[in-house]
Amino acid sequence: IYLKRYKAYLAAGDNENALKYFEKYSALKDSLQADKSYYNIDNFLTKKELAEKEKTIQSLQTEKEVIVQQNKQKEVKIKKLIQDKKQLDNRLDEIKKKVKLTSQELEILRKNKKIKELQLAKQRTILIAIIVISGMILILLFVILNRYRMKKKISEKLEEKNKELQKAYKQLDHLARTDPLTNLSNRRDMLEKLEYEKHRSRRSKVPFVLIMADIDDFKYINDNYGHDAGDYVLVKLSNLMRNIIRKQDIIARWGGEEFLLFLPETDIFGGKILAEKIRKHIGNTKFEFKGKKIPVSVTFGVSEYNNKLSLDECITKADKALYEGKRKGKNCVILGV
Template identity: 40%
Template structure:
C-alpha cells in the first residue's frame, strides 16, 4: 500500500479516507430499519467501507460508492416511510398516554397495562415495540372511555327520568321541550355533563320542575275541591227535587181521596177522574225516573272524577317526597312527617326517637367499582332497613349516603337497640357488581325528642352522636354518650 503525503498544512490522504469511511459507517448505521434483509445489506456495506484504504486505483472505491448510491436510491423511500411510521407510532402512543392521564382512574387494570407497556419499551424502541405499545394503550384507552361513557349515559338516563313531570299545563309543555333539547345535547355528547353551562341548565330545570310540581298539586287540589262542591250541589238538588216529587205525589193522592169521598159523582165520572189522575201519576213517575237516572249519572261521574283526582294528588305528593333511587322518603318527606310525629308525641305524651345513619367509606365504593355499584349499595341498605323496622317507622334519605329513621313511641334505649340490629345486619350484607363481591359497614347516631325541641335541635343531637360514631366507624352512639 502506498501512503501518500502532501505538503505542510494539508491533510494526509489516508487519514482523510479513514475519517470519511467512519462517517459513511455512521450514516449506514442511521439507515438501520429493523427490516432484516435491508439491515443485512447495510451490515455488508459497513464491512466494505471499513476496509477502504487509500490506493492508487480508485476504481474499487468508485464501485463501492456506486453500490452505496444504488442501495440508498433503491431503499430511500422505504426507509423514509419506516421513519415516518416510527414517528407516527411514537406520537400516537404519546397522545394516548396523555388522554389516559386525563381521564383514566388509576385502578389495578390500568396500572398493570402501563407496566406491560414499560416492559416492552424498556427492552427496545422500534416500530414493532411501538405497535405493541399502541395496541395495549389503545385497548386500555377505549375500555376506559367505554366504561365512563356507560356511567355517564346511565347518570343521564336517571337524570331525565327524574326531570319528567306529570302535567298537561302549557308551562309544563314548555319545560318538557327544554328537557328534550338538553337530553338531545347530552345523548350525543355525554361528557358535556361536566360542562359548567350544562350543570347550570340542569339546576335551573330542577328548580323549574319543583315549582311546576307544586303548581300541579295545587291545581289538583283546586279541581278536587270543585268536584266535591259539584257532587254536594248535585246531591242537594236531587234532594230538593225528591221533596218536590213527594209533594206532587201527595197532591195526586189528595185528588184520589177527594174523588172517592165525593157523594155527588156517579161511577162514570169517578172513573174518568181516576183515569186522569192515573195518567198524571204515570207522567210524574216517568219524569221522576228520568231525573233520578240523570242525577245518578252525574253523581257517578262526580265520584269517579273525585277518585281519579285523589289518586293523582296522592301520586303527585308522593313523587314530591319520595327519593326515586331508593324508594324511601326524601328531605321533603322529613319536613312532612317529623312535625306530625312531634305533634303526636307532645299531644299523647309518648316518646319519639330518631336514628341517623351513614355508610362508611361510601366514596371508596364509588371510586373503586363505579357509581352504579354505589346505587346498588344504597338500594340494598334501604331494603334491609325497611325489612327490619316497624310499619309505622319512617326511613328517610337525608343526603347522599346519610339516612334518618323516625321512630314514633320509642325511647332512646329502644332506638339504640334498633340501630344496633340494623348495623349488624348491614355488615353481614354481600354486594355483587359484575365480577366483584364486597361488603360495607355503617355508623349510627341516636337521639330522643325532648320537651321544647325543634326539628333542628333534635336532628343536631342525632348528627352529633353520628359524628362521634364515624370517628371509629361501624358503631352506634347515643346522644348521652357524646
C-alpha cells in the first residue's frame, strides 16, 4: 500500500507526500528484513524494479536533502525577512515619529509664523498710530507755537503799548506835578509830599522847616524888561536855589513869583541859615537878559512845623513872616514865631 501511494504521489508530482510514504515503506521494509520476511516481499519485485526503486529512493533522499536544505535556506531567508520586516517596522515607526514631530514642528512653525504676522501687524498698527499721533502732536505743537508767537507778538505789542502808556502817564503825572517853566514841583505836588512828611514828622517827633520865598518887585521886572525877562529870572533863580539846597530838600513854585522850600529834619535856625545863604548868593549873582542887567532880590519867611501846629498853620506862619519882611524893606529873612 505504501509503495502504491508512493508511486501515485510521485506520478502526481507531489514529492513531499511521495517522500512521506516512501519513508513508511522503507521503515516497513526494514522491519520485514528483521523478520526475514524481506525475501518474501522482494519475491514480488523483479531485480530491475528493485534497482529502480533503490535509485528512486536515493533520488528522493537527495531531493529530500535538497528540500531540507532549501527549507533551511527559506527559514534563514524568512528569519532575515522577519528581521528586515522588524527593522523596516522600527524604521517606519521612527519615520512616523519623525513625521509626527515634523508635523508638530510644522504646526509650531505655522503658529509661530502666525504669531509673527500678528506681531508684525500689531507693530505696523502701532507704528501707524505713532506716526499719526506724532503728526497730530506736530500739528498741535505748530498750532501752539503759532499761537504762542501770535500771543508773544500781541504781548510784546501790549507791553510796548503799556510802556508807552506808562511813559505817557509818567509824563502826564510829571506835567501834573511839575511847573512847566521852572521844572520845579508845583503846588499840588508839594502839598502831597508835605502831607506825607507831616505824618512822618509826627511819628519820629522830628521837626521840619518851610521857607516861603518871594521875588521882590517882580511886577516891575515884567513891566520894564518884559515877560520873557521875567521868565528868565524865574528859571535862573529856580536853578540857583536847586543847586544850593540839599538832595533831600524840596523846592516848589508856589505860584507866580513865590517859591516854597521844604527842609526835612531841620529846625527853624537851620532854616534861617539856609535862607540867608540863598539870599546872599542871589545878591552876588548877575542877572542879565538881552544885554540888560536886571536887579533881583528875594525875601524869605521861615516857619518850623511841630505837633502843636497844623500844616496850613505852618504855611500861613511862613507866609506872614514873608510879608513882614516885605514891610521891613524886602531882601531879608524873617522867622515866623
